[in-house]
Amino acid sequence: KAKAEPKDFLHISDFDKATILKILDHAKEVKALLKSGERTFLPFRGKTMAMIFAKPSMRTRVSFETGFFLLGGHALYLGPDDIQMGKREETRDVARVLSGYNDIIMARLFAHQDILDLAKYATIPVINGLTDYNHPCQIMADVLTIIEHIGQLEGIKVVYVGDGNNIVHSWLLMASVIPFHFVCACPKGFEPDGKTVEKARQAGISKIEITNDPKEAVRGADVVYSDVWASMGQKEEAANRRQVFKGFQVDENLMKLAGPKAYFMHCLPAERGVEVTDGVIEAPNSIVFPQAENRMHAQNAIMLHMLGL
Numbered sequence: 021k022a023k024a025e026p027k028d029f030l031h032i033s034d035f036d037k038a039t040i041l042k043i044l045d046h047a048k049e050v051k052a053l054l055k056s057g058e059r060t061f062l063p064f065r066g067k068t069m070a071m072i073f074a075k076p077s078m079r080t081r082v083s084f085e086t087g088f089f090l091l092g093g094h095a096l097y098l099g100p101d102d103i104q105m106g107k108r109e110e111t112r113d114v115a116r117v118l119s120g121y122n123d124i125i126m127a128r129l130f131a132h133q134d135i136l137d138l139a140k141y142a143t144i145p146v147i148n149g150l151t152d153y154n155h156p157c158q159i160m161a162d163v164l165t166i167i168e169h170i171g172q173l174e175g176i177k178v179v180y181v182g183d184g185n186n187i188v189h190s191w192l193l194m195a196s197v198i199p200f201h202f203v204c205a206c207p208k209g210f211e212p213d214g215k216t217v218e219k220a221r222q223a224g225i226s227k228i229e230i231t232n233d234p235k236e237a238v239r240g241a242d243v244v245y246s247d248v249w250a251s252m253g254q255k256e257e258a259a260n261r262r263q264v265f266k267g268f269q270v271d272e273n274l275m276k277l278a279g280p281k282a283y284f285m286h287c288l289p290a291e292r293g294v295e296v297t298d299g300v301i302e303a304p305n306s307i308v309f310p311q312a313e314n315r316m317h318a319q320n321a322i323m324l325h326m327l328g329l
């Protein structure tokens with residue numbers, strides 16, 4: 021049965037499989053339209069989006085702003101010094117003020133509780149553009165990319181190698197909605213949140229493995245996925261993590277162990293020579309740039325859905 025439709029796009033698992041697949045289908049359609057040069061589909065005409073960034077960004081900022089513009093709307097970039105949510109002004113006040121001017125809010129924040137509060141007090145849809153906990157728009161774009169290259173997510177093996185971070189949490193929440201085989205290979209002590217792993221396992225549809233052995237993990241993978249070892253907000257841990265994560269670099273040998281059908285994916289930005297080698301990113305089976313481009317198309321469809329368009 022269909023879950024009650026939430027107002028906000030905060031976690032993939034807030035939606036049922038049919039809705040996630042419908043959004044991805046729509047993303048493909050609108051992508052084809054934009055790729056054809058068609059510029060008369062303007063569903064966001066007369067609409068504005070407030071984009072709150074407490075952290076840096078290239079993909080999220082440019083893909084949301086460009087996507088919203090291409091479909092007729094106007095997006096406002098509010099950087100870390102502008103609103104200073106929680107410091108200059110309380111989150112619940114920001115939420116209600118922005119709701120008075122805008123049709124939709126996109127936010128990239130540190131604490132996940134802040135986006136929950138923002139969504140609670142906003143009367144308009146709030147889209148999660150990454151928190152310390154998750155990154156749902158990224159994994160929607162990733163799945164769109166997998167569908168384009170492999171045909172479907174269902175039944176395939178995705179092996180994430182690295183830190184059990186926000187990207188992993190969104191993969192786990194995706195695995196509670198669509199059945200596939202998800203493996204996270206991370207150093208001891210850097211596993212994803214236990215409750216989120218439990219949630220994915222309890223859904224009982226996907227095979228979920230958390231391991232400390234990347235070589236064993238990647239065997240037979242359809243996708244090998246990497247992300248930075250030190251996320252935004254953890255950069256002072258970077259030197260220590262480089263030691264702890266030795267052996268978790270995705271290099272040519274690891275890709276060879278994965279096998280010939282394995283694609284390489286990375287949410288970017290990548291630190292070449294750290295979590296992934298230059299050769300792996302530049303190899304013919306690396307799909308990191310189509311993946312980055314799909315951020316815009318996945319998000320356009322997410323916004324259309326959330327705005328009921």
Ligand code: CP
Pocket residue numbers: 076077078079080081150158287288289
């Ligand atoms: N992948 C991603 O979210 O990139 P940005 O940090 O550049 O937005």
Ligand code: NVA
Pocket residue numbers: 150185186187247248250251252287288289
């Ligand atoms: N885990 C990374 C993802 C960046 C898109 C971070 O949070 O910095």
